[in-house]
Amino acid sequence: MSWTLDYPLGRPLLPAAQLTRRRPTPPGLAPLVQPGDRVRADQVIAETPDRAQVTLAGISGRVRDVIAGREISIQGPVLFMSGILGLGSVAVGPLAFLPRGESIAMVPIPSGAILVYPQRIPLTLLQRAISGGVAGIITASVSGLELEAISRLDLTALYDGLTPEGDRFPVPVVLTEGLGERVMDAITLRILTQRAGEYAMIAGMTDPRRNVRPEILLSLPPDSPVMSLPADAALIVGARVRVVAGEYRDAHGQIIHIFPHRQRDHLGLLSESARVRMENGLICVTPLHTLERLA
Amino acid sequence: MARVVEAADSLSYAGAARSERQVTPRSILLIDCGSVFTKMALVGVIDNQYRLLARTETPTTVAPPYPDLLSGVRAGCQRLEGLTGRRLLGADTILTPEQQDGVGVDAIALTTSVGGPLRLLTTGPGREALAGLLYKSLGGLFVQPEALPAAPVEVAQDDPAWRQVVAQLRALRPHAVVVVGVPSTGIRGAGAITEHAQSVARWLEVLHATAREAREDEEMRPSALPVVFTGTTEDGMTLASTLRSATTMVHTVEQLTPATIGPLSRALNALYDGVVLREAPGYTRLRSLAGPATATITSLAGVARFLAHHYKMNVAAVDVGASSTALAGATASGDFLPAVFPLGGVGPGAGYVLRAVGAPSVLRWLTAEADENTVREHVLTRILLRRRIPSTPLELELEYALAREAIRLALHAPGSRLSGLHPIDLLLATGGTLTNVPHPAHAALVLLDAMQPRGITSLVLDSGRIATMLGSVASLAPDVAAQMTENDAMPSLLGTAVSATGRPADGQPAVRAFLEYEDGAKDTIEVKAGALARLPLTQGRRALLSLYPAPQVDIGLGPGQHARASEPIEGGALGLLVDARGRPLDLPSNPTERIARIREWWTALGLVGAGGGTS
Numbered sequence: 053m054s055w056t057l058d059y060p061l062g063r064p065l066l067p068a069a070q071l072t073r074r075r076p077t078p079p080g081l082a083p084l085v086q087p088g089d090r091v092r093a094d095q096v097i098a099e100t101p102d103r104a105q106v107t108l109a110g111i112s113g114r115v116r117d118v119i120a121g122r123e124i125s126i127q128g129p130v131l132f133m134s135g136i137l138g139l140g141s142v143a144v145g146p147l148a149f150l151p152r153g154e155s156i157a158m159v160p161i162p163s164g165a166i167l168v169y170p171q172r173i174p175l176t177l178l179q180r181a182i183s184g185g186v187a188g189i190i191t192a193s194v195s196g197l198e199l200e201a202i203s204r205l206d207l208t209a210l211y212d213g214l215t216p217e218g219d220r221f222p223v224p225v226v227l228t229e230g231l232g233e234r235v236m237d238a239i240t241l242r243i244l245t246q247r248a249g250e251y252a253m254i255a256g257m258t259d260p261r262r263n264v265r266p267e268i269l270l271s272l273p274p275d276s277p278v279m280s281l282p283a284d285a286a287l288i289v290g291a292r293v294r295v296v297a298g299e300y301r302d303a304h305g306q307i308i309h310i311f312p313h314r315q316r317d318h319l320g321l322l323s324e325s326a327r328v329r330m331e332n333g334l335i336c337v338t339p340l341h342t343l344e345r346l347a
Numbered sequence: 348m349a350r351v352v353e354a355a356d357s358l359s360y361a362g363a364a365r366s367e368r369q370v371t372p373r374s375i376l377l378i379d380c381g382s383v384f385t386k387m388a389l390v391g392v393i394d395n396q397y398r399l400l401a402r403t404e405t406p407t408t409v410a411p412p413y414p415d416l417l418s419g420v421r422a423g424c425q426r427l428e429g430l431t432g433r434r435l436l437g438a439d440t441i442l443t444p445e446q447q448d449g450v451g452v453d454a455i456a457l458t459t460s461v462g463g464p465l466r467l468l469t470t471g472p473g474r475e476a477l478a479g480l481l482y483k484s485l486g487g488l489f490v491q492p493e494a495l496p497a498a499p500v501e502v503a504q505d506d507p508a509w510r511q512v513v514a515q516l517r518a519l520r521p522h523a524v525v526v527v528g529v530p531s532t533g534i535r536g537a538g539a540i541t542e543h544a545q546s547v548a549r550w551l552e553v554l555h556a557t558a559r560e561a562r563e564d565e566e567m568r569p570s571a572l573p574v575v576f577t578g579t580t581e582d583g584m585t586l587a588s589t590l591r592s593a594t595t596m597v598h599t600v601e602q603l604t605p606a607t608i609g610p611l612s613r614a615l616n617a618l619y620d621g622v623v624l625r626e627a628p629g630y631t632r633l634r635s636l637a638g639p640a641t642a643t644i645t646s647l648a649g650v651a652r653f654l655a656h657h658y659k660m661n662v663a664a665v666d667v668g669a670s671s672t673a674l675a676g677a678t679a680s681g682d683f684l685p686a687v688f689p690l691g692g693v694g695p696g697a698g699y700v701l702r703a704v705g706a707p708s709v710l711r712w713l714t715a716e717a718d719e720n721t722v723r724e725h726v727l728t729r730i731l732l733r734r735r736i737p738s739t740p741l742e743l744e745l746e747y748a749l750a751r752e753a754i755r756l757a758l759h760a761p762g763s764r765l766s767g768l769h770p771i772d773l774l775l776a777t778g779g780t781l782t783n784v785p786h787p788a789h790a791a792l793v794l795l796d797a798m799q800p801r802g803i804t805s806l807v808l809d810s811g812r813i814a815t816m817l818g819s820v821a822s823l824a825p826d827v828a829a830q831m832t833e834n835d836a837m838p839s840l841l842g843t844a845v846s847a848t849g850r851p852a853d854g855q856p857a858v859r860a861f862l863e864y865e866d867g868a869k870d871t872i873e874v875k876a877g878a879l880a881r882l883p884l885t886q887g888r889r890a891l892l893s894l895y896p897a898p899q900v901d902i903g904l905g906p907g908q909h910a911r912a913s914e915p916i917e918g919g920a921l922g923l924l925v926d927a928r929g930r931p932l933d934l935p936s937n938p939t940e941r942i943a944r945i946r947e948w949w950t951a952l953g954l955v956g957a958g959g960g961t962s
């Protein structure tokens with residue numbers, strides 16, 4: 053398994069963190085690296101004798117541990133982004149966008165790549181991407197029923213831990229914004245656009261009971277300065293935040309005051325709240341549960 | 348309502364066995380570790396009365412990167428310190444007892460629903476015959492009983508049907524097996540216990556083997572699955588002998604009879620603490636500070652029993668939580684009627700509600716056009732983003748629709764007798780969903796729609812949001828619990844509801860209600876069948892109520908029988924509510940008609956235009 057719970061709760065984006073991920077090397081794949089070796093994200097670290105099956109490093113860094121027939125652990129500095137929900141296991145590949153202006157029914161599918169689709173992905177494209185051989189999919193959102201239809205899963209049962217089939221979805225999918233009609237957050241999209249063509253590792257595993265979230269890892273240069281973990285996710289005065297729900301959804305800003313007592317929100321519910329200065333200068337009061345701390 | 352000046356021994360809190368460390372504390376820290384939020388309250392003495400000094404809410408911390416219940420409790424203490432100026436935390440502890448300078452607290456009371464219910468597989472020769480006693484014994488405990496099917500003597504391991512049965516059983520992630528024996532007089536043949544023991548042994552082996560195959564399943568603990576047996580000593584020995592190779596933990600308690608439902612109940616309560624709670628990270632340390640936790644439902648049951656005893660009336664308390672829904676009924680005569688839907692709530696537990704009732708049952712309560720996808724996406728979002736609360740009018744409506752269905756599921760859960768309690772004289776709503784509402788009519792409508800009381804009912808909101816914590820206080824200091832229940836858990840009367848059964852044709856008069864205020868003023872309203880109406884009677888005012896139902900309509904005294912209260916009713920946030928919609932409540936099947944009807948009910952209670960509508 054490639055996920056480790058060493059990311060903080062409440063921060064969807066870490067610009068630089070030192071993380072360890074385990075890459076599976078099932079029996080039959082011979083390790084090509086040793087502990088201490090430096091590896092690149094796109095480097096083959098294990099393969100079958102006929103090279104028909106290979107394991108890529110996924111992240112650049114140093115090999116920590118090699119257990120033949122099981123896994124290779126790699127530690128390295130990465131830019132980390134967590135999604136809201138996902139399906140499938142782990143994929144490594146170059147980030148690819150679809151050319152603009154082409155019909156989703158006809159557009160060529162970038163086989164072997166991680167497809168980035170910054171809006172709600174239509175069912176047709178989801179089906180075409182999977183059958184077209186993409187390594188993974190990063191998208192802003194999807195219809196819940198369509199995702200259930202294509203995965204043939206009751207997602208409520210899956211995320212309640214009642215069915216274990218989530219990682220058997222053929223292609224890892226990471227939804228950065230969740231279900232419904234959502235477009236990708238501007239910062240997330242900018243980062244992914246800037247890194248188009250570079251290798252990324254994504255993991256679709258999602259277990260809300262254990263705080264396991266889908267993730268996107270983008271490698272950084274070996275000696276990049278990294279932040280200590282777990283990163284402080286506290287919503288405090290001065291923190292930069294993104295609003296993820298409610299009337300100011302998708303706005304970015306800075307907390308300028310935390311109220312000692314609960315405030316009534318626009319619906320009339322009492323919530324722990326903060327006064328936030330938005331990037332457009334607007335000052336508003338918003339519940340803490342709608343805020344995510346940004347780096 | 349009269350003030351509580353009850354002697355301590357008049358309290359009858361369920362499951363709150365008198366503790367040897369019973370004291371008269373000057374201050375108590377109440378901690379309720381819920382599945383999503385940890386609620387904390389500081390209680391102290393003001394004017395010789397125990398009062399709520401401050402309360403706070405912080406995220407519950409049981410998952411990485413903060414897998415320690417104490418982290419959330421510590422954060423809550425810090426907030427209480429900030430609100431009250433009173434120091435509560437020491438270097439690595441909560442300061443007790445209260446010191447001369449007011450630092451610390453004398454006592455800590457802990458309630459929790461963390462870790463979910465104790466999941467039980469029930470079997471045994473007496474399971475069906477003694478089902479009523481079994482459910483009585485489980486009443487007030489946070490348990491989820493499921494029947495354990497008989498294991499076939501021989502079966503092909505690759506038989507798809509068999510594999511499916513095994514998978515379903517494993518998905519339940521059981522904590523223990525309860526084997527119900529038969530009395531020594533015998534309900535079935537003498538060989539029955541041997542047969543069931545062999546079946547249990549086979550199941551334990553199967554679960555053990557399948558768990559070995561799926562090593563990643565950390566929640567499966569077949570080798571340690573304890574077995575609790577209630578029955579004769581002789582049968583207990585037979586069972587223990589048969590299960591010797593399958594489990595080392597067979598605990599035998601007294602045979603279930605009407606007079607001995609306690610031993611099994613106590614054994615399972617101990618198992619809940621030992622198996623469920625101790626797995627919660629940080630619980631052991633929290634327990635060492637606060638003492639053993641009381642399950643939230645157990646605590647709520649204590650409050651309901653106290654109120655029923657004190658006011659000599661039928662009481663039902665409703666707590667819709669994020670991950671579980673608990674109802675507790677108690678009658679004036681001392682009968683206790685718990686009802687729990689242990690895995691279903693409006694937050695992370697919303698998936699269990701949706702799967703149990705289906706999207707149409709949720710959609711039927713909305714005043715907005717929505718489809719199944721909307722419901723599923725909402726529920727999935729609540730499962731995935733556990734701390735999120737509604738942030739749009741539609742999400743709010745979905746929340747209350749799920750709350751209605753969760754209450755109904757609890758009300759009709761196996762073993763529940765609460766649905767038959769009529770009249771409910773006092774209906775207490777607690778928990779974040781029902782107490783944190785934009786308008787009191789939201790809470791009133793959820794209670795009326797889901798509980799469907801009959802006759803005259805006082806609707807009360809636990810605006811201090813501490814009712815679920817008070818049962819645990821009873822074991823420490825019953826008089827504190829009594830005063831707190833009166834002073835802070837029930838200060839907010841929503842209103843008095845008159846619910847009519849029997850229904851003339853829609854549009855025909857069903858009930859006429861008269862209010863005669865203390866200042867001599869009078870008010871009247873005629874409520875048509877199918878309608879909901881309201882007469883204002885504000886907080887602090889009182890009025891005599893008279894009711895004149897149509898001949899086929901019953902307001903609690905029989906069809907057509909009119910009623911005149913001998914004592915005035917109290918005013919509340921909503922005043923007098925007259926519910927002439929009939930019982931059971933029947934919603935129009937046509938969506939347009941249904942939405943129009945619900946909007947009429949909303950308008951009658953002052954919701955549309957008051958921030959409650961989605962129009």
